[in-house]
Amino acid sequence: MIFLILFFPFNPMSSINLSNQPNQSNVADDPNDLNHLNDPNRTNQTNQINPSNPINPINPSNSIAWAQDSKKQPAAGPVQPAPAISKHPFQILPLDVSENYVIGQGDVLEVFVWRNEQLSRNVTVRPDGKISLPLIQDIQAEGLTALELKDQITRIFKQYVQNPTVSVIVSQINSYKISVLGKVVQPGVYAITTKTTLLEAISLAGGFTQWANQKKITVITSQGGQKKKLQVNYTKIVSGKDTSQNIILTRGDTVIVP
Numbered sequence: 001m002i003f004l005i006l007f008f009p010f011n012p013m014s015s016i017n018l019s020n021q022p023n024q025s026n027v028a029d030d031p032n033d034l035n036h037l038n039d040p041n042r043t044n045q046t047n048q049i050n051p052s053n054p055i056n057p058i059n060p061s062n063s064i065a066w067a068q069d070s071k072k073q074p075a076a077g078p079v080q081p082a083p084a085i086s087k088h089p090f091q092i093l094p095l096d097v098s099e100n101y102v103i104g105q106g107d108v109l110e111v112f113v114w115r116n117e118q119l120s121r122n123v124t125v126r127p128d129g130k131i132s133l134p135l136i137q138d139i140q141a142e143g144l145t146a147l148e149l150k151d152q153i154t155r156i157f158k159q160y161v162q163n164p165t166v167s168v169i170v171s172q173i174n175s176y177k178i179s180v181l182g183k184v185v186q187p188g189v190y191a192i193t194t195k196t197t198l199l200e201a202i203s204l205a206g207g208f209t210q211w212a213n214q215k216k217i218t219v220i221t222s223q224g225g226q227k228k229k230l231q232v233n234y235t236k237i238v239s240g241k242d243t244s245q246n247i248i249l250t251r252g253d254t255v256i257v258p
Contacts, residue, residue, distance in 0.1 A: 104175025
């Protein structure tokens with residue numbers, strides 16, 4: 001009697017119970033693996049708004065609340081422009097062309113006669129101080145104010161026109177001139193259209209030369225119809241010790257720098 005014995009190779013991994021290994025399809029169903037989703041701390045962290053990004057794309061309700069709060073904030077006011085800064089080192093004051101202004105040579109006057117264009121003219125004061133108008137010929141204008149000249153023209157026009165209404169306006173000032181002489185860079189006569197101080201007049205002339213005596217400046221001015229000499233110390237003005245010496249020059253004044 002013959003017995004047949006078969007030998008099979010032994011595999012040690014075959015002794016492992018494969019039934020104890022978790023099924024891949026059962027991993028997602030394991031409640032222990034889903035605890036991180038039910039963790040309240042993790043949920044609160046996801047609902048918090050990032051300060052750097054106030055609109056939270058995860059929680060739309062927070063985005064709506066933030067948009068509503070932003071509407072409550074007051075709108076920014078208009079931007080105020082910066083104050084302008086003057087580039088001129090001195091204050092510029094316009095010349096007095098009011099009723100007290102005295103007409104001079106070269107000034108341009110507008111003589112207007114109401115309802116009579118033929119008598120109205122724009123005239124320039126001649127070097128002899130007179131102007132020419134229809135029917136009047138020549139009349140003195142230099143040394144008079146606009147109001148005084150108006151009265152004289154009205155009185156003469158009454159001989160030719162019934163109840164004339166005359167106006168005289170100084171439309172252009174050309175007679176306001178000062179002279180800066182002596183040891184300055186550009187001595188000469190300067191026509192000015194604004195009230196000019198002594199320091200500004202020296203600046204117009206280009207400043208002092210190297211050997212100028214800044215402590216003994218002479219200003220020849222007219223006061224009360226008479227010529228008067230004033231001694232001015234430039235160094236005291238610029239140092240602030242006596243700024244009152246920085247006088248405002250008038251028509252015809254002369255500045256002499258020794």
